[in-house]
Amino acid sequence: MGRGRMKKIRWKLLGGLFLVAVFVLVGLVSWMAFRAYSMVSEQNLLWKQTEQELLAKGESLSVDDFIPPEIPDERNFFADPLWEDLSDRVPVEWAGTTVMKNHVPEKERRTYDLRRPFSERERGNLEEAFPEFSPLEESKNAEKVASALWVRPGESPISRRRAAQFVESASKIAEPILSRIDDLAERPAARFPISYHDGFFMGLEHLAPLLGTVRWLRLRGWAALELSNPRKAAKDALRILRLAEVLQNEPVLISVLSSASMNLQAVELINGGIVRHAWRAEDLRGFERNLSVIDLIPGLARSLRFERPSFNSSIETLLRRANNKDLQDALGWGEDAPLSRVGPYAGGLDSKPNHPNSCRLRLGGFPAGRGRLGLEWVVGASAPSPGQIRGLHERYPRGHGPNMLTA
Numbered sequence: 001m002g003r004g005r006m007k008k009i010r011w012k013l014l015g016g017l018f019l020v021a022v023f024v025l026v027g028l029v030s031w032m033a034f035r036a037y038s039m040v041s042e043q044n045l046l047w048k049q050t051e052q053e054l055l056a057k058g059e060s061l062s063v064d065d066f067i068p069p070e071i072p073d074e075r076n077f078f079a080d081p082l083w084e085d086l087s088d089r090v091p092v093e094w095a096g097t098t099v100m101k102n103h104v105p106e107k108e109r110r111t112y113d114l115r116r117p118f119s120e121r122e123r124g125n126l127e128e129a130f131p132e133f134s135p136l137e138e139s140k141n142a143e144k145v146a147s148a149l150w151v152r153p154g155e156s157p158i159s160r161r162r163a164a165q166f167v168e169s170a171s172k173i174a175e176p177i178l179s180r181i182d183d184l185a186e187r188p189a190a191r192f193p194i195s196y197h198d199g200f201f202m203g204l205e206h207l208a209p210l211l212g213t214v215r216w217l218r219l220r221g222w223a224a225l226e227l228s229n230p231r232k233a234a235k236d237a238l239r240i241l242r243l244a245e246v247l248q249n250e251p252v253l254i255s256v257l258s259s260a261s262m263n264l265q266a267v268e269l270i271n272g273g274i275v276r277h278a279w280r281a282e283d284l285r286g287f288e289r290n291l292s293v294i295d296l297i298p299g300l301a302r303s304l305r306f307e308r309p310s311f312n313s314s315i316e317t318l319l320r321r322a323n324n325k326d327l328q329d330a331l332g333w334g335e336d337a338p339l340s341r342v343g344p345y346a347g348g349l350d351s352k353p354n355h356p357n358s359c360r361l362r363l364g365g366f367p368a369g370r371g372r373l374g375l376e377w378v379v380g381a382s383a384p385s386p387g388q389i390r391g392l393h394e395r396y397p398r399g400h401g402p403n404m405l406t407a
Helices: 002-056 081-087 120-129 142-149 157-184 196-201 207-226 230-246 253-275 281-291 296-321 325-331 386-395
Strands: 089-094 097-102 345-352 355-365 373-379
Touching: 081 097, 081 157, 097 196, 120 157, 142 157, 142 207, 157 207, 157 230, 196 296, 207 230, 207 253, 230 253, 230 281, 253 281, 253 296
Parallel strands: none
Antiparallel strands: 089 097, 345 355, 355 373
């Protein structure tokens, strides 16, 4: 009898402890839900305040405000079949996400001659004409092969001249494209069809061919100076400066930096002619006219201001196209939920070295003097699980991390 009574007491005690545990657990979950709601509300309010402050200062938070206006085809440098396949984009699956990408293989693009290696016949002809440079690399693109053979320290004037002759012969591989670009450069305006609203995936396929063109022009210009043909070198230098202008209306940082790189290559070529006393007064006046109008600061400032709305658009695009429901659920976005708004944060997208098929997305900034904010997750073959998202919440203290994305 005493044993049975003790058993009942034990079960009652265990039941009471279980109810207490359930009560504590429910209370803890409710408190966490309340805190999460409070933090989201706080960040919503913070973003609204910051948004109003930025708008009051005259800042733009819309991608549309930065998109260059349309221009007539007859005035547009890029309105030509040469560039058409660079903007031929279709939706493709990439790292668990649907993105817009160019689907034309590089070898089938009209600009491929700027980057392709020598054909077997071309390589054979060059090795026969310039046996001292034989054998030529088979897989490396022709411009890099020519650059590697160009003026080396300690070489004699004779070998430098032979290298210049090699460059002149090798550049014929790109001559049809260089000639066409030379004609197009006479058009007074330029606007490549960039998908600005796609953010990280906006597509800047025109930059590589333009930079490849400039490398050939620079190399050909140096060779012309070495072969006592300064008129041809001056023309190439001026053409490089013109191609740098082509990118000036693009509010994208990489375009601004590419334009600056082109200007630098032109200046180096011009300086090479000055050292050799190769330029006529007419050439120098032409350089002065083109160099005097270069002002990189306005373009740089505009591209930095464009980063904010572009980054917002990138996050929205990423979440809208994401196929991983766990990611959206963990962040509080369902299929019909409003997408994120990112505050005044700068960001970037870069490869994660140990995961070649993934990328790391970082958000950070200094809104309203609250201190540095940060968030990073891996978007790759699989997006972060709810557990990983919770880990990020634990990693960043209150007011940091994923809560900076407010629905």
